[in-house]
Amino acid sequence: MDLASLKTIDNKDLNRFELKLDDQLAYIEYKEGKSGDVYLIHTEVPEILEGKGVGHKLVRESLEIIENGNFRIIPLCPFVRSFIQNNKADYQHLLSERAKL
Template sequence: MSVEIKAGEDRYDIVVDGKSAGFLETRTRPDAILFLHTEISDDFAGQGLAGKLVTAALDDVRSQGRSVLPYCPYVRSFIAKHREYEDLVPEDKRAEFEL
């Protein structure tokens, strides 16, 4: 299986064997990138693709030196389980996201 993450304007896409499998919707603000919604197609459910997509997106944000506001419930729970990404959420915003 070939998995590719593509960063686009206001979204990250995950492509499996040349087929769109899902996306992470974002909005860029001067102070942070808002992670709004993660969706994986039913045809690709249960393969861990949402985690791969969010990991790649968070790593990309880190490489840019930016911060994240995780409005998407999946991203919020992912960060709560993977504390190595908690530093991407501004310290003064963590309580708002229960982190």
């Protein structure tokens, strides 16, 4: 598995950011609010991929997709919230004014 060569995609049909690794799929479920904010609801990483940086890559690339779309986030998922708290300097500007960490 060459994690560096893989890219997270926005699966708009299923409202989730996805990172496919061989036959495994890691994803973040989201919902777009009426105000244009993106609610990051739940992160799922298959157990076999845990501890290998997959979750961090998924969150980082999902936040890049959101930033490129000029959206703001409300992180409801504890994993995403923790990632942002640990990387505030890089991602705090993406938080909606209604978001709380």
